[in-house]
Amino acid sequence: MTSFPLIDRLRETLGPRGWIDLPDDLEPYITEWRGLWRGNCMGVAFPESTEQVAAVIRLCAETRTPVVPHGGNTGLVGGGVPQGGIVLSAKRMNRIREIDVANQTMTVDAGCILADIQTTVADAGLFFPLSLGAEGTCQIGGNLSTNAGGVGVLRYGNARDLTLGLEVVTPSGDIWNGLKGLRKDNTGYDLKHLFIGAEGTLGVITGAVLKLYPAPQSHATAMVGLASAEAALALFVQIRAIGGDNLTAFEIINHMAMGLVNTHIPEARNPFATSHAYYALVELSSSRPADDLRAIMENCFENALEGGIIEDAVIAESTGQAAGLWRLRESIPEAQVTEGASIKHDISVPVSKVPDFIQQASAQVAATLSGTRVVAFGHMGDGNLHYNLTFPENTPENNDENDQGFLDQWSTFNRVVHELAVSMGGSFSAEHGIGRLKRGELGRYGSPVAISMMRGIKSVLDPHGIMNPGKVIPD
Ligand SMILES: Cc1cc2nc3c(=O)[nH]c(=O)nc-3n(C[C@H](O)[C@H](O)[C@H](O)COP(=O)(O)OP(=O)(O)OC[C@H]3O[C@@H](n4cnc5c(N)ncnc54)[C@H](O)[C@@H]3O)c2cc1C
CATH class of the missing domain: 3.30.70.2740 (Alpha-Beta Plaits)
Structure with missing residues (x-):
């Protein structure tokens, strides 16, 4: 057990379950999940409340100690890998604070796992549309900090679009309570958008008010075989015109990606007898149970087949078959790793x-x-x-x-x-x-004016540069 004045004060603030610093215990918090990066830190703080987060950040601000917020560690750009200082895990902050059915909102702690949020909301008869392959592990605080996208963006937008309010601990340890569940609120700068997508460089997100939607009651899911990416675009235009905002997902898979899935994922089954240059996974959904989405899809595919836009299509007959089609799409990264x-x-x-x-x-x-x-x-x-x-x-x-x-x-x-x-x-x-992987690319392609504004915002909010240093902003 390491003993330094800061660590003693952190232990005192956080209690016995709130701090770890044995080297073996730190490993999951300093290593990127694929092992692409490995960093170091003096220990990991596990606050259980916003007030504890603020107390930790105040100590770190006073001692100029870097802090790296840690969600589910599923990020793909090395944003959560520490290079010194402490890691702050939101793991113990996992309460659903409120569901307001009439307002169609929920208020959550930042450490809630995305899949748990989806399930809780479904039990209340509503729907939270953010959905991505890592949803069983990633946390809503990480989703907001990366402005996550996923498979529902086409219909519902990305994490930014799904957020009405935020609670943030600033780099000086102040608590900003912006937990408003308002759809209209033009009262100066919309500060929540600074923290969404900031990847932990401007403060720690501790809570959020999220938008909820009526639960989808009917679905139609299909895999379509296509001769080219141009054909996929033509199909997209047609199904969007016919399906309107019932079109929830339109995912594309090229021949090589489908081939790797068929080779490496035993339970994945290509539904077609012959192979195609491209595949589109198409999903329509509606909150009205009587909507005949299958008929809309069949109509669209018949026209597209006659017009030579598509080569073949299968529409799932059951939720199990629909899940099988999604499994093909979601297994691609796993299949690619094996190759x-x-x-x-x-x-x-x-x-x-x-x-x-x-x-x-x-x-x-x-x-x-x-x-x-x-x-x-x-x-x-x-x-x-x-x-x-x-x-x-x-x-x-x-x-x-x-x-x-x-x-x-x-x-x-x-x-x-x-x-x-x-x-x-x-x-x-x-x-x-951006994380650490794409800082150089931001320096290369970002507008100099935009980068200068980013630096200005960072230096005002985080004058001592303690929040997730070495990430996002180019050198
Ligand atoms: C199989 C798989 C599929 C994926 N699919 C998608 C996809 O479809 N769309 C997509 O957008 N992403 C996708 N991702 C990437 C990843 O899941 C998302 O970036 C996710 O939002 C990260 O959440 P996390 O909790 O794991 O965050 P982490 O990886 O822990 O952290 C990500 C960044 O956010 C910061 N951070 C974390 N929590 C907080 C907080 N409370 N306050 C301030 N900063 C914080 C960290 O410091 C870090 O910079 C996928 C990843 C995997 C492994």
Whole structure:
């Protein structure tokens, strides 16, 4: 057990369950979940209330000790990896504070697990639409700090759009109670939006008021086989015109991504007898039980088949079949890991430019390193693609040395993919944030005026730079 004046005071503030500092115990808090980064810290604080968070931050401000907020550690850009100082875990702050059915809002602690929020809300007959592959582990505080997207953005927006109020402990240890459940409130700067997406660099989110929606009562889920990304775009335009705001998800999967899932995920079953160049996972949902979404889908697919837009389609007959189709989509990262080294990109472009992006990026990737496999999938309805590259098929052996040789080209591929996305009016980081992975990219592509404003905001709110140093803002 380490003993320093600060640590003694933290122990005293937090009690016996509120502080750990044995090296083995720290491991999960200093290591990124895939093992891509490993940092260090003097210990982890587990406050159980907003007041305890404020007390911890005041001590850290006084001693100029860095603080790294820690949610579920599912982030993909190394934002939660500490480089000294302390980690502050929101794990013990996991209360649902209130559900206001008439106001269609809920107030939660930041440490609530996203899936627990969804279940609690469903039990109350309502719906919280934020949904992503890591929902069993990630915390709402982490979701808000990364402005998470996921599979419901097309219909409901991202985490920012789902938030009405926030409670934050500032870097000086003050508590800002902005927990308003108002849909109209034009009273000066909307400060909550500074903290949403700030990745813990401006303060600790301790609570939030979230928007709830009527629970979907009917669903129609389908997998569609397509000859090209252009065809996927044409289908998207048609189904959106017919389905209106019943269109909840439109995900795209390329042939390579589907192939890896079929090879590596035993329980995943491609529903088609023949393979297609692209697949679209399409979901309609409605809060009115009598809405015949299946009929809307069938009508759309019949027209699209006749018009030569789609090659084939299967509509799920049961919730089990629908879950099976979603499983295909959600297993892609797992399947890609099994295949060997991969270089990942999380880009967005206007939806209308997705096919053009895929076509140009793939040509440039092939010219950069012949045989590199493009695993492109993601939230096409949001213009957001996970444009990932997997170890070339023609490499003689899949081993650590060859993996490393491929990974050494990460920044070369970043130039290809990010330059293209940005040149099309897109973003080099659509939903995963900046963290430590993409600070250099923000420096390269961010507007100098925007970066200067970010630095100004940071220095006003966090003059001693204690909140998550070395993240987001470029050097
Ligand atoms: C399988 C899988 C699928 C995923 N799918 C998606 C997806 O579809 N869409 C998407 O957007 N992301 C996705 N992600 C990324 C990740 O799940 C999200 O970024 C998630 O929002 C992170 O939440 P977390 O609680 O794990 O945060 P962490 O990883 O713990 O932290 C993320 C960042 O937020 C900060 N932070 C955490 N809690 C707080 C707090 N209370 N106050 C202030 N700062 C805080 C941390 O310091 C860090 O910088 C996926 C990840 C995985 C593993």
